[in-house]
Amino acid sequence: MIKNIYRKIVSEKQRIALHYALYKIEAVLLWGNRYECCCCGKSSRRFLSHGNLGLRKNIKCPHCLSLERTRILCMYIKNEIFKSGIQPMRVLHFAPVKGLKDFLKNSPYVSTYIDADLNPNVATYQADMTRMPYEDNSFDLLICSHILYCIPEDRKAMQEIHRVLRPGGKALIVDTIEGDTTRELSHLPAQELKDVYGDEATCRVYGRDITDILGSYGLKAHIIDYVKQLSPEFIEKECLSEAFDSEIVDCINT
Numbered sequence: 001m002i003k004n005i006y007r008k009i010v011s012e013k014q015r016i017a018l019h020y021a022l023y024k025i026e027a028v029l030l031w032g033n034r035y036e037c038c039c040c041g042k043s044s045r046r047f048l049s050h051g052n053l054g055l056r057k058n059i060k061c062p063h064c065l066s067l068e069r070t071r072i073l074c075m076y077i078k079n080e081i082f083k084s085g086i087q088p089m090r091v092l093h094f095a096p097v098k099g100l101k102d103f104l105k106n107s108p109y110v111s112t113y114i115d116a117d118l119n120p121n122v123a124t125y126q127a128d129m130t131r132m133p134y135e136d137n138s139f140d141l142l143i144c145s146h147i148l149y150c151i152p153e154d155r156k157a158m159q160e161i162h163r164v165l166r167p168g169g170k171a172l173i174v175d176t177i178e179g180d181t182t183r184e185l186s187h188l189p190a191q192e193l194k195d196v197y198g199d200e201a202t203c204r205v206y207g208r209d210i211t212d213i214l215g216s217y218g219l220k221a222h223i224i225d226y227v228k229q230l231s232p233e234f235i236e237k238e239c240l241s242e243a244f245d246s247e248i249v250d251c252i253n254t
C-alpha cells in the first residue's frame with residue numbers, strides 16, 4: 001500500500017536518484033580497504049548484498065553498484081580490448097550500469113560514448129535494440145549485459161548489432177548461459193518466471209549454442225569465462241570467487 005503510494009507520487013527518475021543517494025551514504029559507512037572495485041577504483045570494507053533469487057552477500061560495490069559480472073566485464077575490456085595503440089572507439093552501451101558507464105565515458109580509448117536503454121529513466125538515450133536509431137557501421141564496440149534474455153525478438157536485436165557495428169567491430173554480450181541448447185520460456189506464466197528465473201520478463205535462457213545463433217547473423221562469437229584468467233589475489237580483492245552468469249560472449253562483426 002505505502003509502496004504503491006510512493007510509486008505514484010515519486011517518479012521513476014526521482015526514485016533512481018534517491019536510490020543512488022542512499023547508496024552514497026552506505027558507501028561512507030562501509031569505509032575501508034579490504035575490497036576494491038576495478039570499475040570505479042574505490043575500496044570498502046565489504047560489498048553490498050544483492051540478488052533476485054535470494055540475497056547473496058558481499059557482491060555489489062557500494063560506490064558504483066557494480067556486480068561481480070560487471071567487474072569481470074570491466075577487466076576484460078581493460079585487458080583485452082583497450083590495448084595501447086588502438087584507435088579510440090565509438091562505443092554503444094545498452095542497459096548501462098553506473099560503474100562501467102563512468103569507466104567507459106572517462107576512458108582515453110573511447111572517442112564517442114552512447115548509453116541507451118528502452119527505459120528512458122535509466123540511460124541518457126532511449127533506444128530499442130530491435131530497432132536501433134543509428135546508421136550502419138556507426139560503432140566499433142557494443143556492450144549489452146543481461147538484456148538479450150528478456151527481448152522477445154532477440155534475433156532482430158542480433159541483426160541490429162550486426163548492422164550498427166563496423167566490419168571487424170566487437171560486441172560483448174553477457175547473459176545467463178546454461179547447458180548446450182537455448183530454451184525459450186516466454187510461454188511460462190509470469191509468476192513462474194519470477195520465482196524460478198528471478199525476472200518475470202525472462203523470454204529464454206541461452207545455451208552454449210548462442211555462438212551458433214549469433215554466427216548466423218554475422219557475429220563470429222566465442223564464450224569466455226574470463227574470471228579463470230584472473231589471479232587468485234585479484235579474485236579475492238574484487239570478491240569474484242562466487243561469480244556466476246558472468247561468461248562473456250565476445251563477437252567479431254564479419
Ligand SMILES: [Zn+2]
Pocket residue numbers: 037038039040041042061062063064065066099
Ligand atoms: Zn565500484
